[in-house]
Amino acid sequence: MPYLYQNFMKLLIYPCMVFCLLLQTHIGLSQYIYSDVKTNLAFPVAFTMDDDAKFYVSMKGGAGAVPSAMATVEVIDTNGVTLGQIWDFTDSVETFYERGVLGVELDPDFNSNHYLYTFYNHKSPAKIRIVRFEVQADTGVNPTIILDIDDPNPAGKHSGGNIHFRPGDPDYLYVSIGDRGVEANATDLSNPWGKILRIHKSGSIPNNNPFYDDGDPLNGNDDRIWAYGLRNSFDFTFSFLNDSLYATENGQNTMDEVNQISPAHDYGWPLCEGTVDYTGSCATPGLTAPISTFGSLVSSLPSVTGVIFYDHTLMPEFTNHMLVATFTDGSIRDIELGNAPVYDTTFSSQSITDAQLTSLVDILQGPNGCIYLLSGGFTTAGKIVKMCPDPTSVEYIKFDELLVYPNPAKESIHFDESFQQFKIYNLEGRLVKSAAQVDRSVSIDDLPSGWYALKGLKDQQVFYGSFVKQ
Ligand SMILES: [Ca+2]
Ligand SMILES: [Ca+2]
């Protein structure tokens, strides 16, 4: 091999040995190891974790046909040992279809006040309730009802049911509630159905909510409404990048969605499903479009459920990405958002399908950077699965899909593609340059000498490459 060529290849290959780890793509063979933490969970729906790495798992209590399952929030450690139950809701919960004990969340001051909140469908009278408990020795004491809504809707579906605190607004609890099977509910500001609500964690209604009129939710507007036009936003999260609320939304026939939820916005249901007209037109003025959509699979929608932002270096391919769990196909959608710092567009979206799981209802990031998946819903064989990187998978990584020339380069790099979005990362994996609508060349004048990786998005396909700046 000619000396010059040999050294040039070293320039490419040696940094790649380090850097390919940072920009690996998802290919057929698994990069991840999946291990069961806990099996035989009966009807789990959602989970959260405290600073001692204890899981709090909501168990909806059956699905109507199996009424004997305990409706509770179970406390489980990372070895899969059950430590306790917060409360036995079994005699008071409505478990038919999607109803039951659903959301669970810890107070931002959990380490000092030990408050845990849970959302459930009360049976008689029919209500949606949020109850706060004080956790002592892995059980709940001093139950206090903080939200108590009469629920006249007979349908078993679309309770939503997740509850979370916003890091930048820590005294307020956000609540997702579906349309309860009545499409027109979603745009009716006099009721809480098909909405995201915001209440004070004591249960009081904040007077700076967007539709606050008189503080009485039964008169005029339901003053608790934060956003509307939602069919069944199952779960949501807040991005640590900009504190924005991102919610999964389940479609009827053609598209699931992820929405960036802003106060007073109308997310289109039932006029619009994803980006497809439903009972009206998606072009109706005033509707906010989803930032991601997921089309129908062979026979059904993926059914988006839990959502997180990943904030760890253990799996750098996910760092700062949104990860969405899906119920029907058991996959994880790995979504990198674009248009920083607003993050209201999708830069890339890929599916991780190698887990061979089904019925994913929730997803968490553990303290060690591994991901925990909750499989459950309508089954007594629910489980918590841990997903960690497989250190032996490096050899399978694809790289250099995009030919860059000249290489090394001085002022600009060229390639035979045009990209909607384009990003350049340095050897530390930091984003150093991003551009939109790139047509076959990018100036690198402003970059210091060194080795760089690049990532381009074209028609939903992601290309990777590398170059050396002289
Ligand atoms: Ca009112
Ligand atoms: Ca929508």
Ligand SMILES: [Ca+2]
């Ligand atoms: Ca969740």
